[in-house]
Amino acid sequence: MELIAENGLHATPVSQISKRSGVSAGSIYHYFPSKEAIINHLYLNLKKEMADAAFRGYDINAPYKERFFLMWQNSLNYLLSKPTQLSFMEQCSISPLISQETKEAGKRSHAPLAGFVTEGCESGYLKKMDTQLILSLVHGTIIGTAKLQLSGALDITDEHRVGAAQACWDGLKEE
Amino acid sequence: MELIAENGLHATPVSQISKRSGVSAGSIYHYFPSKEAIINHLYLNLKKEMADAAFRGYDINAPYKERFFLMWQNSLNYLLSKPTQLSFMEQCSISPLISQETKEAGKRSHAPLAGFVTEGCESGYLKKMDTQLILSLVHGTIIGTAKLQLSGALDITDEHRVGAAQACWDGLKEE
Amino acid sequence: MELIAENGLHATPVSQISKRSGVSAGSIYHYFPSKEAIINHLYLNLKKEMADAAFRGYDINAPYKERFFLMWQNSLNYLLSKPTQLSFMEQCSISPLISQETKEAGKRSHAPLAGFVTEGCESGYLKKMDTQLILSLVHGTIIGTAKLQLSGALDITDEHRVGAAQACWDGLKEE
Amino acid sequence: MELIAENGLHATPVSQISKRSGVSAGSIYHYFPSKEAIINHLYLNLKKEMADAAFRGYDINAPYKERFFLMWQNSLNYLLSKPTQLSFMEQCSISPLISQETKEAGKRSHAPLAGFVTEGCESGYLKKMDTQLILSLVHGTIIGTAKLQLSGALDITDEHRVGAAQACWDGLKEE
DNA sequence: TATGAATGAGGTTTCATTCAT
DNA sequence: CATGAATGAAACCTCATTCAT
Numbered sequence: 247m248e249l250i251a252e253n254g255l256h257a258t259p260v261s262q263i264s265k266r267s268g269v270s271a272g273s274i275y276h277y278f279p280s281k282e283a284i285i286n287h288l289y290l291n292l293k294k295e296m297a298d299a300a301f302r303g304y305d306i307n308a309p310y311k312e313r314f315f316l317m318w319q320n321s322l323n324y325l326l327s328k329p330t331q332l333s334f335m336e337q338c339s340i341s342p343l344i345s346q347e348t349k350e351a352g353k354r355s356h357a358p359l360a361g362f363v364t365e366g367c368e369s370g371y372l373k374k375m376d377t378q379l380i381l382s383l384v385h386g387t388i389i390g391t392a393k394l395q396l397s398g399a400l401d402i403t404d405e406h407r408v409g410a411a412q413a414c415w416d417g418l419k420e421e
Numbered sequence: 422m423e424l425i426a427e428n429g430l431h432a433t434p435v436s437q438i439s440k441r442s443g444v445s446a447g448s449i450y451h452y453f454p455s456k457e458a459i460i461n462h463l464y465l466n467l468k469k470e471m472a473d474a475a476f477r478g479y480d481i482n483a484p485y486k487e488r489f490f491l492m493w494q495n496s497l498n499y500l501l502s503k504p505t506q507l508s509f510m511e512q513c514s515i516s517p518l519i520s521q522e523t524k525e526a527g528k529r530s531h532a533p534l535a536g537f538v539t540e541g542c543e544s545g546y547l548k549k550m551d552t553q554l555i556l557s558l559v560h561g562t563i564i565g566t567a568k569l570q571l572s573g574a575l576d577i578t579d580e581h582r583v584g585a586a587q588a589c590w591d592g593l594k595e596e
Numbered sequence: 597m598e599l600i601a602e603n604g605l606h607a608t609p610v611s612q613i614s615k616r617s618g619v620s621a622g623s624i625y626h627y628f629p630s631k632e633a634i635i636n637h638l639y640l641n642l643k644k645e646m647a648d649a650a651f652r653g654y655d656i657n658a659p660y661k662e663r664f665f666l667m668w669q670n671s672l673n674y675l676l677s678k679p680t681q682l683s684f685m686e687q688c689s690i691s692p693l694i695s696q697e698t699k700e701a702g703k704r705s706h707a708p709l710a711g712f713v714t715e716g717c718e719s720g721y722l723k724k725m726d727t728q729l730i731l732s733l734v735h736g737t738i739i740g741t742a743k744l745q746l747s748g749a750l751d752i753t754d755e756h757r758v759g760a761a762q763a764c765w766d767g768l769k770e771e
Numbered sequence: 772m773e774l775i776a777e778n779g780l781h782a783t784p785v786s787q788i789s790k791r792s793g794v795s796a797g798s799i800y801h802y803f804p805s806k807e808a809i810i811n812h813l814y815l816n817l818k819k820e821m822a823d824a825a826f827r828g829y830d831i832n833a834p835y836k837e838r839f840f841l842m843w844q845n846s847l848n849y850l851l852s853k854p855t856q857l858s859f860m861e862q863c864s865i866s867p868l869i870s871q872e873t874k875e876a877g878k879r880s881h882a883p884l885a886g887f888v889t890e891g892c893e894s895g896y897l898k899k900m901d902t903q904l905i906l907s908l909v910h911g912t913i914i915g916t917a918k919l920q921l922s923g924a925l926d927i928t929d930e931h932r933v934g935a936a937q938a939c940w941d942g943l944k945e946e
Numbered sequence: 947t948a949t950g951a952a953t954g955a956g957g958t959t960t961c962a963t964t965c966a967t
Numbered sequence: 968c969a970t971g972a973a974t975g976a977a978a979c980c981t982c983a984t985t986c987a988t
Contacts, residue, residue, distance in 0.1 A: 254517055256431030259978060270953050275980065277951095333515065340511050342429055375584050378575045382565035383588055390561025391554065397524075400553045409550045413558055417592025434961050445970045446963080456962065604867055606781030609982050620949045621984080631983065686865050690858065692779050699922075725934045728925045729916065733938055736915025740907035750903045759900050763908055767942025784957060795974050800959065802972095 247288055251333035255341055286348040289338045292331055293352040299324040310371045318411045325392035332392055372418050387414045422463055426508035430516055461523040464513045467506055468527040474499040485546045493586045500567035507567055547593050562589045597638055601683035605691055636698040639688045642681055643702040649674040660721040668761045675742035682742055722768050737764045772813055776858035780866055811873040814863045817856055818877040824849040835896045843936045850917035857917055897943050912939045
């Protein structure tokens with residue numbers, strides 16, 4: 247993942263992966279049928295890890311808004327603390343290397359997030375919009391903020407975090 | 422750009438570009454020093470075109486909110502009507518193939534957009550946040566919405582467009 | 597042998613041999629010093645089996661012509677009933693993988709056949725030609741007939757068998 | 772073809788072909804889509820050349836038997852004078868590398884030979900047997916004789932040639 | 947004795963780039 | 968200025984063989 251984050255999906259030969267990991271090319275191909283499979287595997291694992299990270303410290307009894315902010319911050323913090331993962335994920339999210347099957351499995355692991363949004367809509371906390379669309383808007387603001395830091399355009403402070411989360415909430419909350 | 426959108430940045434050999442364009446490899450290298458240069462050139466042109474597209478029908482005398490919605494919709498419409506460009510842009514935005522120089526030139530061509538945001542902050546229409554951050558949040562919601570369509574996850578209707586734009590505005594407007 | 601008949605001498609990795617035989621690669625290399633040795637071993641065994649098959653039902657007191665037909669038919673029947681062996685043998689017969697030593701050992705196991713031909717020449721049943729040449733002509737007609745079936749070009753019936761054997765005999769018999 | 776005759780079909784890497792031919796690997800792949808295609812191409816060309824060689828000096832007005840001997844000798848001489856071609860052909864004739872399509876095209880180029888055999892059967896010169904079977908028997912004797920020389924088992928003299936051809940004719944002629 | 951993960955040289959193929967025409 | 972064949976380094980992947988368990 248490091249190598250792909252640094253050099254790009256296709257500019258990362260297996261020979262480099264072998265060198266950096268200290269595992270021979272033969273062994274790599276003993277465990278994975280192809281380079282494509284490695285990347286799909288990494289992608290899926292990462293998707294799950296990100297979904298888990300979002301729910302860290304999640305308290306089902308806390309007020310909805312509080313939970314919304316927690317998850318938004320959790321997600322942003324995860325990406326800010328792991329620029330490698332952010333870069334890797336962004337590259338995979340477009341690439342045709344990621345199979346349809348993997349994408350669907352990835353989506354499944356994000357089902358709890360979709361459930362949280364649906365709950366918000368039905369309980370009247372969030373605007374009545376398509377769940378997918380809301381998720382994308384939330385995701386867009388998180389990714390947008392994180393990429394600012396990654397590209398070096400802006401050093402994200404706590405104030406920025408709170409401001410961005412607030413903007414996201416204000417945009418989506420009912421009323 | 423079509424080829425790169427279809428196959429990915431590195432899965433597009435110059436030989437294919439030559440075939441699809443009807444221009445011999447030799448001629449391509451007569452006009453561009455390298456494949457990298459071609460992509461940087463395309464990227465920069467596209468950045469400008471997108472900035473121009475955002476300002477289509479812009480009326481400096483219209484109310485701020487109206488102008489905000491116009492530009493948001495212009496940008497989204499551009500991406501929805503040109504999935505090739507969206508895909509190409511998304512790939513470039515991460516790739517190390519795009520030089521620092523090109524990125525900066527791209528940012529310069531987006532200066533009018535930054536100016537519009539700054540104006541909004543100073544005039545009290547938008548929240549007092551870092552211009553870069555606001556731009557990223559806006560950009561994030563637009564890209565997020567457009568990618569929904571591109572990935573086939575949701576067919577974006579007029580209602581979705583208006584809702585997303587409204588959410589973006591609600592999130593960023595002062596008060 | 598099955599694998600080699602199906603896929604070819606060099607398109608049969610040891611790993612497949614291991615899988616199909618249910619014997620681990622390590623064990624294979626415990627009993628054979630190399631893949632080459634396995635193939636030489638199989639080849640030699642098969643040569644012997646084919647020589648034995650030719651003599652099935654052989655009656656030393658039967659007339660020479662009768663014995664000729666018996667052995668010709670025996671040999672053809674063996675190959676027709678064991679396409680795997682035919683394919684394997686044909687591949688080995690050319691391959692540089694088969695060592696000189698193995699080839700000579702193979703020839704030695706075919707000595708009884710050579711003896712039968714020599715007997716025929718000396719007794720005046722067969723034309724006075726070089727023993728090797730006669731053996732090759734006989735072998736050529738048998739292989740030629742068997743390969744017709746293997747390649748699917750012709751379904752060899754009893755009539756074909758008899759006709760081909762007769763043609764071989766007519767070509768080689770004295771007078 | 773030389774390399775394959777020397778080392779075997781699969782023990783001939785493209786890198787060696789490149790070195791021996793003085794053509795870079797890249798250029799080889801400019802003209803052939805794959806190594807398989809090269810071999811199929813060589814095989815087909817050789818098939819045609821062999822069919823042509825068989826008809827060298829063919830006189831349609833000569834007696835049938837004379838023409839039979841001419842073609843038999845032509846074919847044998849071709850193989851004896853070109854051991855490389857013999858070895859290459861024998862390897863291809865079994866290999867799964869040769870596509871069904873190529874095999875059929877090869878058979879088509881041998882149609883004149885089949886026609887010659889059919890003519891012989893219908894005119895009463897040859898036994899009434901399946902054309903394919905006769906062709907295979909003839910082919911078998913020629914290949915068998917030629918391989919004797921190739922394997923070093925026997926140095927084929929003019930006497931051997933005449934004897935083998937006569938045996939083949941005697942075996943197949945009517946009456 | 948049996949296993950099978952590990953190795954890495956070497957196989958086929960691709961592709962950015964050059965250059966004679 | 969245009970062409971496209973030629974190049975060869977480097978990509979992905981395979982496989983005979985070894986060796987710790």
